[in-house]
Structure formats: C-alpha cells, structure tokens
Amino acid sequence: MTRHEADVVVVGGGGMGSAAAWRLAGRGADVVLLERFEAGHVRGASHGASRIFRLSYAEPVYIRLAQEAGRSWRELEAAAGVSLLTVTGxxxxxxxxxxxxxxxxxxxxxxxxxxxxxxxxxxxxxxxxxxxxxxxxxASGRLHADDALSALQAQAVRLGAVVRHETPVTSIAVRGDDAVEVTAGEDVYRAKRVVVAAGAWAEKLLGGLLPLPPLRxxxxxxxxxxxxxxxxxxxxxxxxxxxxxxxxxxxxxxxxxxxxxxxxxxxxxxxxxxxxxxxxxxxxxxxxxxxxxxxxxxxxxxxxxxxxxxxxxxxxxTPTSDFVLDRVGPVVVAAGFSGHGFKFVPAVGRILADLAITGERPDARFALRRPPVGA
Incomplete structure (x- = not known):
C-alpha cells in the first residue's frame, strides 16, 4: 500500500471536479484529482461536443450563477488559448x-x-x-464540453495539480475535522479535505457518509x-x-x-x-x-x-432539480446537476473551492439539509 499526502483530493474528473481542481490549484492548494476512467471517456455526463449556455432561468440564484460562469468561461479561454463558448442566441x-x-x-x-x-x-x-x-x-450559446474538460484539467496541472485517470476510488473515510483518507486500489491519499464530484456514482461513494437527497x-x-x-x-x-x-x-x-x-x-x-x-x-x-x-x-x-x-x-x-453543493466536516459534495449543470461548471468550481478552503457556503437551496419551500 502506497500513501500520499495532499491538501485536497478531488474525486471525479468530469466538469465539476475538474473545475474544482483548477480553482483550488489557483489558490495554492496541493491538489490531486482522481478519475476512475480514461481521459475522454463517455460514461458520465461531461462528454460530447455541445452543451447549452444560457441565462434564461426564472430563479435569480441561477441567473447570477450563470452570469459568473460566463465570465469564468472567458477567463478559462484566455488562460488556455482555446475557444469554448460560442454565442448563438x-x-x-x-x-x-x-x-x-x-x-x-x-x-x-x-x-x-x-x-x-x-x-x-x-x-x-x-x-x-x-x-x-x-x-x-x-447571451445564450454553445459550450464545447470535451474541449472544456481538457482545458480545465490542463490549467489545473499548469497550476500544480496532479491529475490521475483510470484511478477508481473505492472508499472515503473521515479521520477528523481536518483529516480524510481516500482509497484507490493500493493507494491511500490522506488530505485535509475531499471534494466528491462523482456524478452518477455519488450515492455509491457517499451514501453512508452524508445525508444525500434521493438521486435519480x-x-x-x-x-x-x-x-x-x-x-x-x-x-x-x-x-x-x-x-x-x-x-x-x-x-x-x-x-x-x-x-x-x-x-x-x-x-x-x-x-x-x-x-x-x-x-x-x-x-x-x-x-x-x-x-x-x-x-x-x-x-x-x-x-x-x-x-x-x-x-x-x-x-x-434531485427531487427539486436543484444542485447539491455543501460540506460536512472534511467532505465537500457536488451532486445532482439534474441535466442542466454544465453551463455553470467554472462557477461551481469556485463554490467548491470556497467550501474546501474557507467553508463559505452558497445559497441555501444547494444545501444537503434544505429549508422548507417558502421558509
């Protein structure tokens, strides 16, 4: 068994996990990103040539998040030297x-x-x-999902992150308020925080650790x-x-x-x-x-x-189609993007970095334990 040390381990190399690694590395954190499949795989929700980018939501919290994401996509484009967001209306x-x-x-x-x-x-x-x-x-348009994923991971690596594909995580164990162990095969990663952005595998990894809402x-x-x-x-x-x-x-x-x-x-x-x-x-x-x-x-x-x-x-x-973006102890979770999450990827990456580093939480509608409707 090989042991590794890091500030933050990110589990899941789709859009959300890759954006978290980018933002965390940009803040100076020692980051390791673990993705269970090969680069460019098609088993999750972040592959393909196109996703819709839009501000057209009835809920102000999503409009603000999309506006932030639009600025962040341009920031990523400038850093990576690639075109990712095409405005079509x-x-x-x-x-x-x-x-x-x-x-x-x-x-x-x-x-x-x-x-x-x-x-x-x-x-x-x-x-x-x-x-x-x-x-x-x-302001609506089209995002190139495959190219966005490649750019996020490349920029995370440029800023010092380690990205490991074909590295399936088998267990996550909390060892204290600032200690967590992530096991992947014969490797054990000990860190202050883990960010779990495992998509369709979130419940399998976190079902015994966090009070997740039902994930369909x-x-x-x-x-x-x-x-x-x-x-x-x-x-x-x-x-x-x-x-x-x-x-x-x-x-x-x-x-x-x-x-x-x-x-x-x-x-x-x-x-x-x-x-x-x-x-x-x-x-x-x-x-x-x-x-x-x-x-x-x-x-x-x-x-x-x-x-x-x-x-x-x-x-x-999720039952409400709202995302889950929260932290319990050293475990940060990003889950339930309900088919409309990719446009927000770089903004969600910033939220996950906030949760991991400072504990700052986003809008209460993204919490694991959400207030009743109308409260």
Whole structure:
C-alpha cells in the first residue's frame, strides 16, 4: 500500500471536479484529482461536443450563477488559448407555457430578452417551427464540453495539480475535522479535505457518509439530426404543458442546439430509464428515440428526421432539480446537476473551492439539509 499526502483530493474528473481542481490549484492548494476512467471517456455526463449556455432561468440564484460562469468561461479561454463558448442566441417558446416569469427574471438581472412573433423568429432561424410567442435571449450559446474538460484539467496541472485517470476510488473515510483518507486500489491519499464530484456514482461513494437527497440516475436519449442546408441555429427550449404532452405523447418539452460537425442536437429532459451507472447498456431507447424523431418531423423543418445519430448520456437528478453543493466536516459534495449543470461548471468550481478552503457556503437551496419551500 502506497500513501500520499495532499491538501485536497478531488474525486471525479468530469466538469465539476475538474473545475474544482483548477480553482483550488489557483489558490495554492496541493491538489490531486482522481478519475476512475480514461481521459475522454463517455460514461458520465461531461462528454460530447455541445452543451447549452444560457441565462434564461426564472430563479435569480441561477441567473447570477450563470452570469459568473460566463465570465469564468472567458477567463478559462484566455488562460488556455482555446475557444469554448460560442454565442448563438437562444429561444424559449411554447403556446401554452407562461414565459413571463422567465422574461421578468432575466430583465431584473440586467440581461433582458426580446419578444418575437413566430413569423419574425422563423425569418431569423428557419430551421425551427415556433409554438406561440418567442422569447429570444441574445447571451445564450454553445459550450464545447470535451474541449472544456481538457482545458480545465490542463490549467489545473499548469497550476500544480496532479491529475490521475483510470484511478477508481473505492472508499472515503473521515479521520477528523481536518483529516480524510481516500482509497484507490493500493493507494491511500490522506488530505485535509475531499471534494466528491462523482456524478452518477455519488450515492455509491457517499451514501453512508452524508445525508444525500434521493438521486435519480437515468440514461437519456438525445440525438444529432442531420441539418438540411446551411442555416443559423440558436439554442432552443420548447415548453409543453400537460395538455400538449398528452396530445402528442411526448414525455417532456424539448431542448436543442446546433453542433458543428455533428448536426442538430435535440432531446427530451430527464425522462430516460433509471439505471445503475455500472450496468449501462448504452443502447438507444427505442420508444424515446421514435418520439424524438416524431418531434423533429413536426417542429424541426431544418433537419432530416430520418438521418440521425443517437447519443447516450446520464442525468443525476434531485427531487427539486436543484444542485447539491455543501460540506460536512472534511467532505465537500457536488451532486445532482439534474441535466442542466454544465453551463455553470467554472462557477461551481469556485463554490467548491470556497467550501474546501474557507467553508463559505452558497445559497441555501444547494444545501444537503434544505429549508422548507417558502421558509
């Protein structure tokens, strides 16, 4: 058995763990990042060529976090010398969805959107059909997830962090308020803090250590559709109410965005089958894939619904879809990003560094023990 010493061990080399390592190393901490799989793997939730970046939330806490993340993505781009965030604009639409709270929230945060008639939106972005009035968000765009992960880890290493892939953690043991041992095979890492950002494996690693909320792990079924011609694509969210869902058979609303070199990505949100992350089959889920193609035929006139590439990814979802960002003793946890977390990656990295170094906590909605709604 080999023993190692560090200030902080980060468990999980996806977006959140890599951002934590970057921010911690930037503050002078001696950091080791342990990732169970090889670099560039596709078993988690941080791989692929595209994720939506947007400020369009109805909750001010998420708007502020997205605004911070936008500045931090630019900081990372400058440090790494790569382009990660491409501003394309984004649209929300849905005839029966009340988008006014969304519009009011972003306006109050100083990032107002613009209301468009469906005909005007169709002139700008003819690849989409629009369901009622359209809310346009000029600051929205696309993040390159694979490149972001590589940049975060490279910058963490540049600042002194050690990154070890193919190093699965098997146990975490608390030895005191400022002492924790992390075991990975024959190696034991002793540190003052551990940051656990293990995605779909969070409950397996932390179930006996922390009072985690229920975490629902699903295998989601988005797809890339081949575009018909060269047209601009905003990121988009089509909101569907219960009556619309019943009439169409769709399991949820739909999100999407153009992805250069891949096609137009579209998917339902958080509706895949519950799975064990160690027992995934990665096979397309036929019912959801059929419904997604039906959606593309009806609402995406700019794609060929019969020319598609299925994608397999995971969501780890909390009951409220709020993240878990908290600390108990020497254990910091980042979990439950519920299919909408990647845009916030560098801001979450800062929060995790705060929790590990100073104990400063973020908004109470991210706590392990959350106050009752309305409290």
């Amino acid at each position: 984004g649209v929300d639409h849905g005839r029966t969805a009340d988008l006014r709270p969304l519009a009011e929230a972003v306006e109050a945060a100083g990032a107002p959107g613009e209301w468009l008639a469906p005909e005007e939106a169709a002139e700008r972005w003819p690849g989409l059909r629009y369901d009622g009035k359209v809310l346009f968000h000029p 792990v699903t295998q989601e079924q988005p797809a890339y559709f081949a575009p018909l011609g060269e047209v601009a694509w905003p990121s988009f969210t089509h909101h569907l109410d219960d009556a619309s869902l019943k009439a169409t058979g769709f399991p949820s609303g739909v999100y999407g965005l153009g992805t250069p070199g891949e096609g137009v990505k579209a998917g339902f949100h958080g509706t895949g089958p519950v799975i064990d992350p160690d027992e995934r089959d990665f096979r397309p889920e036929p019912v959801q894939l059929r419904l997604l193609r039906e959606y593309a035929r009806a609402w995406l006139p700019g794609v060929d619904a019969d020319a598609f590439t299925p994608i397999s990814c995971t969501y780890t979802t």
